Amino acid sequence: MKFRFMTVALLLSLASAPMAIMQSGAAESGNEQHVPRLADIMSTTQLRHMKLWFSGASSNWNLAAYELRQLKESLVEAASLYPGIPVTNVTTMAEPVQALASAIAAKDTRAFSNTFGLLTNGCNACHQSMGRGFIVMKTPTVSPFSNQAFPPQRKP
Ligand code: HEC
Secondary structure, eight states: OHHHHHHHHHHTTOOHHHHHHHHHHHHHTOSOOOOOOHHHHHHHHHHHHHHHHHHHHTTOHHHHHHHHHHHHHHHHHHHHHOTTSOHHHHHTTHHHHHHHHHHHHTTOHHHHHHHHHHHHHHHHHHHHHTTOTTOOOOOOOSOOOTTSOOSOOOOO
8 A cells, every 4th residue: 555655646646745644644553543434534625626726816826836735635535545546546636637737836726726727637537437426526616615815915
């Protein structure tokens, strides 16, 4: 499983720092680890997918970069905890994730919204290939997060 985690993490080119934190946390918590259900990891991924959209659409590039990192880590977690998921279904996500990272780095709103569509297609492609074609993701329209500000905040 560790090998699988490393493979997927490398293919999705995760930064090594957050990985180190995840791994040391797992080692310290002993054998009785809580393993999140795949559907719960996915529900978290859904939140990140939505927050990623609203932060990019608001040109809040720092937040968008953060949410993309969180989303990527959820996908790596799903693939490493659930070996039933074909690795290729996860690694095909690497391309849209990388394209989004570039759009965010370039602060390019148009590229961001195009590549966000590619990411969403990737979510749906995996759902379809795993008999979950009834779970269809799309670009969100209205933010349900009335407790979080998405536009960048002015420095005091
Ligand atoms: C590698 C395969 C794969 C990828 C990629 C993937 N998913 Fe999933 N997703 C699944 C599977 C399998 C399930 C069903 C889990 C179950 O039945 O317990 C699922 C379920 C879900 C659910 C339903 C959770 C619930 O309980 O209502 C949501 C929402 C979801 N995924 C969102 C996403 C989003 C958003 C993305 C893309 C950013 C994504 N998924 C990418 C495999 C994937």
